[in-house]
Amino acid sequence: MIHYQKPIILMRPGAANERLAERLGKRGMNIWKWPAFTILPPQDPERVQERLLNLDNFDMVLLASPAAVAASAVYVKQWPQHITLATIGSGTARVIRAAWGEHTPVLYPEGETFESGSERLFELLKSRGFPSRVLIVRGQVGREWLREQLLAHGTDVEVLPAYQRAPLELSSAELEKLQFSISGPAPIVYLTSTDSVGVLMHAVKTVPGALEWIQKGFVLTIHPRPKAQLEEVGFRNVALVSAKDERVQQAIEKLLEIV
Missing domain, CATH: 3.40.50.10090 (Rossmann fold)
Structure with missing residues (x-):
């Protein structure tokens, strides 16, 4: 019972x-x-808006979480064609496609959540060739290991804190x-x-x-x-x-x- x-x-x-x-x-x-965590607006919304509306110098945007997707969707109605979207798992990939259309191309490690994460995404990027410049959209902290690995392999990385997490x-x-x-x-x-x-x-x-x-x-x-x-x-x-x-x-x- x-x-x-x-x-x-x-x-x-x-x-x-x-x-x-x-x-x-x-x-x-x-x-x-x-x-x-409770998701709160970013400390610097002007910077978030300015960066997301000016992506000419990037070739990949990594949306680290569903909260990053929601924060980006406030400003981005359609991603520039030269941008490759990436994320760390199938769950956030589904949220991305819910935000920008079911046919939105997204690079992510497929499979269950325990088969995803920064390490698996890094392996995927390594197999297809590292991007030149990546924007990581996240909260105040997170995905530090992935950032460090990308930098070590010659990728320029900028971090954009697009929301805050209150514990x-x-x-x-x-x-x-x-x-x-x-x-x-x-x-x-x-x-x-x-x-x-x-x-x-x-x-x-x-x-x-x-x-x-x-x-x-x-x-x-x-x-x-x-x-x-x-x-x-x-x-x-x-x-x-x-x-x-x-x-x-x-x-x-x-x-x-x-x-």
């Missing part, structure tokens, strides 16, 4: 988290929406609910990035015993990097899952049946 009282903590940022929460809520699950801060009501819940069954957590691991640990640190309670539960994530980070800081039950909503639902339902 499935017991839905176990908390399901969803930490994916943005609309994807809301969509998954609605899907799982319809199954009667106890959903806690804790998006690891999760739990409200007083959420902290009270957390305090009440740590005497009950440990949660199932779904998170999607290495940065989210530190955000989670920071968010619960003021509640004694909360981190230990969460570490007794299960964590689902979409890539080997956050999985390794979770295990390094003491999480014992960590598994990879496809980023597709139906696969996440299936994984959570399976966990609910066995715990």
Whole structure:
């Protein structure tokens, strides 16, 4: 029998988290929406606009995340023909095509999310020849490894912080609910990035015993990097899952049946 009282903590940022929460809520699950980051406007919107409307000196634009796609779509209605769009996985590629049309050419490592990432995109770029000049559209930080590798192989790289990420801060009501819940069954957590691991640990640190309670539960994530980070800081039950909503639902339902 499935017991839905176990908390399901969803930490994916943005609309994807809301969509998954609605899907799982319809199954009667106890959903806690804790998006690891809230996406905010950039510190310098004038610079973002000026750069995205003047791409003559670039031959590739790397959109590092769905948030980068949304930020770019504010200013770019159609990409110049000389620009190659690239991203790190199929999920963001789908968001790109939703923004600029299903036939928009995008370079990305195909396959499941755990088969994607900066390393796989780098291998793809290496096999086809490195671009001369790349604009990486991202938040304040991110994709540093890829930037460094491109620079080492002779590519000029410019970084454009097109949005800000504000990390999760739990409200007083959420902290009270957390305090009440740590005497009950440990949660199932779904998170999607290495940065989210530190955000989670920071968010619960003021509640004694909360981190230990969460570490007794299960964590689902979409890539080997956050999985390794979770295990390094003491999480014992960590598994990879496809980023597709139906696969996440299936994984959570399976966990609910066995715990």
